[in-house]
Amino acid sequence: DLGNGPLLDFLRQIRFPVLAANMDNRQEPTDSAGLRTLPLLYDGNRPWLRRMVGPVPFAFMGITLPQMAAIANPDPHTHFQDVTDTLTRVLAQIKAEGIRHIVLLSHLGLVQDQQLAAHFPELSLIVGGHTHSLLGDLAPLGLVSEGTYPLMQNGVAIVHAGHSALCLGIAELTFNHQGRVVDSQGQLEWLPWQPWPFASTPPKGLTFCEPDAILEQRLATDYRPEITTMSLRIVTKLSHPLHHQRLPDDQLPHGSQLTPLVAEAMLAVAREQVGQVDFALHNAGGVRCSLAAGPLSEADIAGRLLPFAIPLTLYRVHGHELAEALESAIDNATNNGVIGNGSGSFPYTAGVRFCYQANQPKGQRISKLEWEQAPGHWQPVVADTVYRGVSSAYTASGKEGYTALARTLTQHNQELGLTLADAFIRWARGQPTLTARPPLIHYHPLQTAGA
Structure with a gap:
């Protein structure tokens, strides 16, 4: 890396x-x-x-x-x-x-x-x-x-x-x-490192391990105190579980409930710092778990939800390049006409909404691409207009199908000095509760003959 x-x-x-x-x-x-x-x-x-x-x-x-x-x-x-x-x-x-x-x-x-x-x-x-x-x-x-x-x-x-x-x-x-x-x-x-806590016989396939004394000492002195402190810092709460999965399916036709919230946090914090930012775009693989109902701590966010200390990056991109990046990332995630490298590239957004139709020819799979000019006021994304986006530095560099984001205007890229976890913690403190948002992605997978 x-x-x-x-x-x-x-x-x-x-x-x-x-x-x-x-x-x-x-x-x-x-x-x-x-x-x-x-x-x-x-x-x-x-x-x-x-x-x-x-x-x-x-x-x-x-x-x-x-x-x-x-x-x-x-x-x-x-x-x-x-x-x-x-x-x-x-x-x-x-x-x-x-x-x-x-x-x-x-x-x-x-x-x-x-x-x-x-x-x-x-x-x-x-x-x-x-x-x-x-x-x-x-x-x-x-x-x-x-x-x-x-x-x-x-x-x-x-x-x-x-x-x-x-x-x-x-x-x-x-x-x-x-x-x-x-x-x-x-x-x-x-290989659990704790004894079986129940009176029943442990299930087949568990081998209990004694903690290594040297590693245990390092954990006790260098890591657990900070994690304990972060666990006590409650950021917000969830009234209901929020599920994370990389790809949409029949149960969650719009995919992850959490990654759009991460994108929303990225967009809000970027706007606080620099002013005009039109959209946020984040890949599904950058979010690592679902969240249960209840309090959400800094340790949950930085240690479980967003464990990669990757900085946020501002960039400028033409409308047609944004459409190309979205299509290419989904094709990569779903192997639609390409040999992809994993479902983690599937994109989620804030400030932008679109429809992906897998059966359409390559280059025509993104439709109804719009950006939120003002709250609740959506406008079509214009092919030759330049828009300002925020993503992780990983995505903004064109990885995993997002090549079009790095094709032009890269001289205008700007790191914000914040990681994904930093942004989410700052934004979530202003949210009394976290709830799923209305979907911004309408995904239509490949349909087989007769379906």
Whole structure:
């Protein structure tokens, strides 16, 4: 996220291999010691690692999203190659070495992992991430599973284990001489650090851990006191729960109830600071949780709802570029004619409202695009008129489909010196209660024949 420098510093400290077969550093300047000089990095120049498991040679390789420049900030000379092209080339090298046991570390998400298993049956095992997917028998824990653990697809075993070290995936796999998984069993082991508080027997799948003494001391002295203080600072309250989800669906046809409030806060605070601002635009992935009814503290906002310390940025954009950015971000989020990189790019707004029709041709999917010239007074957005917007610096830089926001007029961008959490806390203090607003987005998904 911060360029190659911090990544390089991190990679110099670790003692284990890093696998990134589709990361291409060949254009890195030769007069600097960069990523290509690291002995433990297996990137495009040396895309796989050979390891013996007993007497059997295994090949390990890693793959990640090729749209890395759109979701993070690699240096311009570091490129990420197409996944299918990379795997076709590297798997041919591995098979030429006579290796049949092939493990892929993937950061593409469960659906794409299943597609890779269907397309590359020579893979033995895919260890995946990115979509925070949960697999296995989770009914005793009251959780929804996306399949068995391991999930078998076209003879390839796939394992995922959620996110944030909440659980550990444990699998026992039996391979034949051709590298095929012929028997498997496994489960997710959840790792709570507190004893089971009830008289009943703990459900299957919980493994209680003793806190590490050194980490516990750091938490107690450096972090918990500030979090406790922030937890006591009540900002506002919710009379009813507010749900956050990235994409609209049948239950919430207008999508998130919370992200529009974040956009409203961004717009209000930006106007307080600089005067005229026409709209706010925020991506769904920048909001991280739903909120229950009751008091809302600074800790809830800065630690759970908006944990990314990303500054707000003012920018100027033509009306046609705003329409293009909205359409492209939704196409990216829903894979409508593009290979998107996640649902987090779905846009929510304040000061602007629009309709998205997925069945329309590309470039014509945004209609009824209007901006609020005065409270309750909406005017059409004019293609060649310049409007002032506020977004996170991440979105304003054109990430995840918002390319049009960074195309022109970037010399007028201005950081406000406030993070998303700062803005929301300042705005929410003036709201006696938080409630869902009337929808500004009318989303019409793709309709299949006969629907």
